[in-house]
Amino acid sequence: MPELPEVETVRRGLTRLVVGRTIKSTEVRWDKTIGDMTPTVFNEELSGRQIIGVDRRGKYLLFRFSGGLTMVSHLRMEGAYYTVPAGTEPGKHDLVTFHLDQDIDLFYRDTRKFGRMNVVLNEQAMQVAGLAKIGPEPTEDDLTLAYMETEFGKSRMHVKPFLLDQSHIAGLGNIYVDETLWQSKIHPLTAANTLTTSELSELRSNIITELARATEHHGTTVHSFTTAFGEAGQFQNELQVYGRVGEPCLRCGTPLEKMKVAQRGTTYCPVCQIEK
DNA sequence: CAGTACGCCTGGTAGC
DNA sequence: TGCTACCAGGCGTACT
Numbered sequence: 001m002p003e004l005p006e007v008e009t010v011r012r013g014l015t016r017l018v019v020g021r022t023i024k025s026t027e028v029r030w031d032k033t034i035g036d037m038t039p040t041v042f043n044e045e046l047s048g049r050q051i052i053g054v055d056r057r058g059k060y061l062l063f064r065f066s067g068g069l070t071m072v073s074h075l076r077m078e079g080a081y082y083t084v085p086a087g088t089e090p091g092k093h094d095l096v097t098f099h100l101d102q103d104i105d106l107f108y109r110d111t112r113k114f115g116r117m118n119v120v121l122n123e124q125a126m127q128v129a130g131l132a133k134i135g136p137e138p139t140e141d142d143l144t145l146a147y148m149e150t151e152f153g154k155s156r157m158h159v160k161p162f163l164l165d166q167s168h169i170a171g172l173g174n175i176y177v178d179e180t181l182w183q184s185k186i187h188p189l190t191a192a193n194t195l196t197t198s199e200l201s202e203l204r205s206n207i208i209t210e211l212a213r214a215t216e217h218h219g220t221t222v223h224s225f226t227t228a229f230g231e232a233g234q235f236q237n238e239l240q241v242y243g244r245v246g247e248p249c250l251r252c253g254t255p256l257e258k259m260k261v262a263q264r265g266t267t268y269c270p271v272c273q274i275e276k
Numbered sequence: 277c278a279g280t281a282c283g284c285c286t287g288g289t290a291g292c
Numbered sequence: 293t294g295c296t297a298c299c300a301g302g303c304g305t306a307c308t
Contacts, residue, residue, distance in 0.1 A: 001300085001301065001302070002302095003302095032284085059302085074302085074303080075302095076284095076301085076302055076303070077285085077300080077301060077302065078285095078286090093286090110285095111285085111286060111287070112284085112285045112286050112287085112300095112301095113284080113285050113286080114284065114285065114301085114302070114303085116303090116304095129303085129304065129305095130302095130303070130304075154278095155278080155279090156278095156279095157278085157279070161279090161280090164302080164303095166302090166303085173301085173302070174300095174301065174302085262280080263280095263281080263282095263301080264300095264301065264302095265299085265300075265301080
């Protein structure tokens with residue numbers, strides 16, 4: 001499931017492969033992917049526009065088009081972009097085709113059809129649902145300890161669903177939440193407002209470092225995620241808890257356990273991550 | 277307002 | 293083998 005490192009990897013791939021290209025036309029084979037817009041309007045809006053950049057905010061991709069339009073694209077669970085030679089027949093799960101100049105087609109594939117793309121004016125992009133209330137990027141400059149103390153202090157939510165909520169911190173998903181909670185020795189059911197300053201400081205630095213490291217490795221390959229280059233990320237080899245239920249904790253050797261927290265599978269060490 | 281349950285989807289797999 | 297049941301889960305929406 002693409003989280004921040006995977007989305008950033010896709011952004012870099014797209015920047016290399018399609019920035020500078022002009023859209024000749026589009027085809028949409030699953031209407032829900034483009035929200036309220038009809039395939040006809042989608043095609044009329046985008047045809048003739050040049051792709052002038054691809055930005056990212058949290059897990060959202062922001063395609064910048066000539067003429068002041070932005071396409072906000074969220075990959076959700078399995079969305080993926082890749083380029084093929086013009087004329088390539090789309091497969092069953094290729095939901096959208098962007099026919100580009102220079103005989104390139106950009107395909108959007110999404111097996112489970114959860115991903116969405118919304119075309120809006122540039123100035124409306126940050127009003128798109130999900131972006132309107134998005135929290136700070138998990139970087140040294142944007143995610144300050146002072147912010148975390150204030151934000152976590154306001155909520156009694158369990159820390160796991162708290163971290164998955166993009167309005168608190170942008171970019172974390174199930175994998176990196178499990179990883180960073182384990183690294184920080186914090187139990188997933190700990191109430192957000194009971195974390196001490198030193199625990200928050202540790203968590204903050206683990207989040208920032210982990211996402212940066214995963215990005216360097218081109219993200220984690222689970223299920224169907226591949227980069228826009230068609231290559232697999234390598235960070236799955238670095239994961240310390242996700243997908244390792246029953247295997248020994250890398251710190252204390254206790255078999256890792258799995259439980260449901262807010263309907264999500266959660267792997268943790270029952271000894272290292274002590275419940276308060 | 278804060279927090280929670282559900283629906284959206286399909287491929288893979290466990291169990292019979 | 294072929295069938296059913298269930299699981300994976302990010303996020304928007306509806307609800308408490």
